[in-house]
Amino acid sequence: xxxxxxxxxxxxxxxxxxxxxxxxxxxxxxxxxxxxxxxxxxxxxxxxxxxxxxxxxxxxxxxxxxxxxxxxxxxxxxxxxxxxxxxxxxxxxxxxxxxxxxxxxxxxxxxxxxxxxxxxxxxxxxxxxxxxxxxxxxxxxxxxxxxxxxxxxxxxxxxxxxxxxxxxxxxxxxxxxxxxxxxxxxxxxxxxxxxxxxxxxxxxxxxxxxxxxxxxxxxxxxxxxxxxxxxxxxxxxxxxxxxxxxxxxxxxxxxxxxxxxxxxxxxxxxxxxxxxxxxxxxxxxxxxxxx
Amino acid sequence: xxxxxxxxxxxxxxxxxxxxxxxxxxxxxxxxxxxxxxxxxxxxxxxxxxxxxxxxxxxxxxxxxxxxxxxxxxxxxxxxxxxxxxxxxxxxxxxxxxxxxxxxxxxxxxxxxxxxxxxxxxxxxxxxxxxxxxxxxxxxxxxxxxxxxxxxxxxxxxxxxxxxxxxxxxxxxxxxxxxxxxxxxxxxxxxxxxxxxxxxxxxxxxxxxxxxxxxxxxxxxxxxxxxxxxxxxxxxxxxxxxxxxxxxxxxxxxxxxxxxxxxxxxxxxxxxxxxxxxxxxxxxxxxxxxxxx
Numbered sequence: 230x231x232x233x234x235x236x237x238x239x240x241x242x243x244x245x246x247x248x249x250x251x252x253x254x255x256x257x258x259x260x261x262x263x264x265x266x267x268x269x270x271x272x273x274x275x276x277x278x279x280x281x282x283x284x285x286x287x288x289x290x291x292x293x294x295x296x297x298x299x300x301x302x303x304x305x306x307x308x309x310x311x312x313x314x315x316x317x318x319x320x321x322x323x324x325x326x327x328x329x330x331x332x333x334x335x336x337x338x339x340x341x342x343x344x345x346x347x348x349x350x351x352x353x354x355x356x357x358x359x360x361x362x363x364x365x366x367x368x369x370x371x372x373x374x375x376x377x378x379x380x381x382x383x384x385x386x387x388x389x390x391x392x393x394x395x396x397x398x399x400x401x402x403x404x405x406x407x408x409x410x411x412x413x414x415x416x417x418x419x420x421x422x423x424x425x426x427x428x429x430x431x432x433x434x435x436x437x438x439x440x441x442x443x444x445x446x447x448x449x450x451x452x453x454x455x456x457x458x459x460x461x462x463x464x465x466x467x468x469x470x471x472x473x474x475x476x477x478x479x480x481x482x483x484x485x486x487x488x489x490x491x492x493x494x495x496x497x498x499x500x501x502x503x504x505x506x507x508x509x510x511x512x513x514x515x516x517x518x519x520x
Numbered sequence: 521x522x523x524x525x526x527x528x529x530x531x532x533x534x535x536x537x538x539x540x541x542x543x544x545x546x547x548x549x550x551x552x553x554x555x556x557x558x559x560x561x562x563x564x565x566x567x568x569x570x571x572x573x574x575x576x577x578x579x580x581x582x583x584x585x586x587x588x589x590x591x592x593x594x595x596x597x598x599x600x601x602x603x604x605x606x607x608x609x610x611x612x613x614x615x616x617x618x619x620x621x622x623x624x625x626x627x628x629x630x631x632x633x634x635x636x637x638x639x640x641x642x643x644x645x646x647x648x649x650x651x652x653x654x655x656x657x658x659x660x661x662x663x664x665x666x667x668x669x670x671x672x673x674x675x676x677x678x679x680x681x682x683x684x685x686x687x688x689x690x691x692x693x694x695x696x697x698x699x700x701x702x703x704x705x706x707x708x709x710x711x712x713x714x715x716x717x718x719x720x721x722x723x724x725x726x727x728x729x730x731x732x733x734x735x736x737x738x739x740x741x742x743x744x745x746x747x748x749x750x751x752x753x754x755x756x757x758x759x760x761x762x763x764x765x766x767x768x769x770x771x772x773x774x775x776x777x778x779x780x781x782x783x784x785x786x787x788x789x790x791x792x793x794x795x796x797x798x799x800x801x802x803x804x805x806x807x808x809x810x811x812x813x
Contacts, residue, residue, distance in 0.1 A: 245622070252619040260605065331603035337570045338599070339620050340592040519570055 249341050253349020254356070261319070261357035270315045274365035277307050282372040300373055301388040304366075305465050308392050309458055313399040314424050316358055320403020321420035323350050324514065326413040333519045343515045351404060351507060358396040363389070387468030395461045398499050401506035402457075408514040431456045447486075450479040460498040467492050521546045521668060521699045522567070527575035529562050529723075536562040537573065538723035546667070549700040551710040551731070554720035555768030555775065560703040561600075563720070564672050567701070568597060579668065593621075596661030598671040602653040604645050610656060611641030614663075621664040631659040635689065651682030658689055669693055671702040675709065687712065707731075707743070707777060719766060726761070734766060734777075742780045746790065747773040747799040756795045760786050773799075 285299040327333035522544040569588030582591035614628040635655040719727035
C-alpha cells in the first residue's frame with residue numbers, strides 16, 4: 230500500500246501539531262486583520278483611548294503632570310466595557326461561524342486534530358486582539374508622550390499588560406460560547422448577554438446581595454473576584470500603584486488580608502478563567518459534531 | 521484499504537447509517553448510490569472521522585476512531601461544494617492546505633496547472649465558478665498525493681461542462697491507481713467510473729453489486745419516476761428491487777432505473793402485483809430531477 234501521507238519525512242508528533250496549530254493561527258490572524266470587526270473595534274478603541282488621553286491631560290490643568298497614570302486610570306473603565314465585548318464576540322463568532330458556513334467540516338476533514346484547530350484559532354485571535362489594543366494604547370501613548378512626557382509610563386504599561394490578559398481571558402469565554410452554539414448570531418447574542426452580566430449585573434447583584442443577605446466583607450470579596458472583570462479591575466488598580474481602598478470595604482479587606490500576594494491571586498483568578506474556559510471549550514469541541 | 525464493519529450513526533432516535541459493513545481493496549473505485557437521505561454523506565463523514573459513530577472503520581492500517589488524523593492523511597476529500605472562506609484567494613487557500621498537509625508549496629503550482637487553474641491564483645474563492653471550486657477542491661485533495669480519494673457528490677452542483685471536467689479528472693486518478701469512493705446520483709458517472717456499486721437506502725447498505733450486473737446495457741439506462749399510493753410505496757419498491765431494479769424513494773414517488781429498451785418492465789411488474797400506478801415520467805437526467813426538488 231502506498232501510504233504517501235505516512236511515508237513523507239517522519240517528524241515527531243509535537244512539532245507537527247505545533248506546525249498545524251501555527252498554520253491555523255496565522256490564517257486566523259490574517260483574516261482578523263482584514264475583517265470589518267477588527268477594523269471597527271480598533272478604530273473605536275483608538276479614538277476613545279486618544280480622547281481619554283486628551284481629557285485626562287486637560288483635567289491636570291497643566292501639561293506634564295502624571296499624564297500616563299491619569300490616563301491609565303481614565304482608560305480603566307473604558308477597557309472594562311470595550312475589551313470584554315470585543316474579545317467575547319470575536320471568540321463567539323469564530324467556531325460557530327465556521328460551523329454555520331460549512332467550512333468547519335472541510336477543515337476537520339483534513340489531517341488535523343480538533344485541538345490543533347481550536348488552539349490555532351485561540352492564538353491567532355489573541356494576537357489580533359492584542360495588536361488591536363496595542364494600536365489604541367500606542368496612539369494614546371503617543372499623544373501623552375508628545376504633550377506630557379514620560380511620567381507614570383510604568384502604570385500605563387501595566388494597564389496594557391493586564392488589558393491584553395483580560396482580552397485573552399474573555400476570548401476563551403467567547404470560544405466556549407462558540408463551540409456550544411450552532412449559529413454565529415446565537416453565539417453573539419449569548420456573548421453579549423454574558424458581557425452584560427459580567428459588566429453590569431454582577432456589580433448590581435453584589436450590591437443587592439450585600440443588602441439582602443448581609444454578606445460579610447470576605448464573602449463580598451470572594452464573590453467579587455469570581456468575576457474576571459472585577460479581578461482585572463483590582464489588578465489594574467494595584468498596577469497603578471493606587472490603594473484598593475477606593476473599592477470600599479472589600480478592597481480594604483483584600484489589601485490587609487492578602488498584602489503582597491494579592492496581585493498574584495488576582496492574576497491567578499484571571500488565568501484560571503482563561504484556562505478553564507479554554508479547557509471546557511476544547512472538551513466540548515472534541516465531542517461535538519462539526520455540522 | 522478501507523474496512524467498514526457494523527457502522528451505526530444515529531441523530532437522536534434516527535439512524536442515518538444503520539449497521540453498514542463493506543470492504544474496499546486498493547485501487548478499487550466504488551460508487552455510493554442512493555437517494556437523498558439514504559445516508560451516503562453521513563457514511564462519508566464517518567469514514568473521515570469527523571462524526572462519532574458506533575462500529576469500526578479502518579483506513580489503511582489506521583483505526584479512524586483512535587487515529588483519525590493519521591487516517592485522514594491517507595485520504596483526499598472532495599465535498600459536494602468547496603466550503604472555504606469566501607475572501608481567501610485561491611493561491612493562499614492552496615498554500616494554507618499545503619501547510620496543513622506538510623507539503624512543499626511548489627506542489628501547489630504543479631497541481632493548479634494540472635486542474636487548469638493556473639493564472640487564477642489571485643482570484644477570491646467567492647469569485648470562482650462551481651466548476652473551478654470543485655477543481656480547487658480536487659487540487660487540495662491531491663496535495664499530499666494520498667492513496668484514497670473520497671468524493672461526496674462532486675458533480676451535483678455543476679453544469680454539464682463542469683461535470684465533464686471533474687469526471688475526466690477522476691478517470692485520470694483512477695488510471696493512476698487511486699482508491700476512489702464517491703457518492704453519486706448519476707448512472708453515467710457510476711458506469712464510467714465505478715468498479716463496484718454500494719446501494720444505500722434509509723441508512724442501510726441494501727446491495728453490493730457492480731454497474732455491469734446492475735445495468736447490463738451500460739450507457740442505456742434511464743430513470744423513470746412512478747407515482748403510486750403512498751402506503752404502497754415501500755412494498756412496490758421491495759417488489760421492484762427483488763426483480764433486480766435499483767429503486768429510490770425520493771418523497772415524490774419511486775425513482776426506478778431501467779434499461780432504455782425495457783422501460784415497461786417495472787410498470788408491468790407493479791401492475792401484475794396489483795399496484796396502481798397513478799402517473800409515470802421518464803427523467804432525462806436523474807440528477808436534475810433531484811436538484812429540482
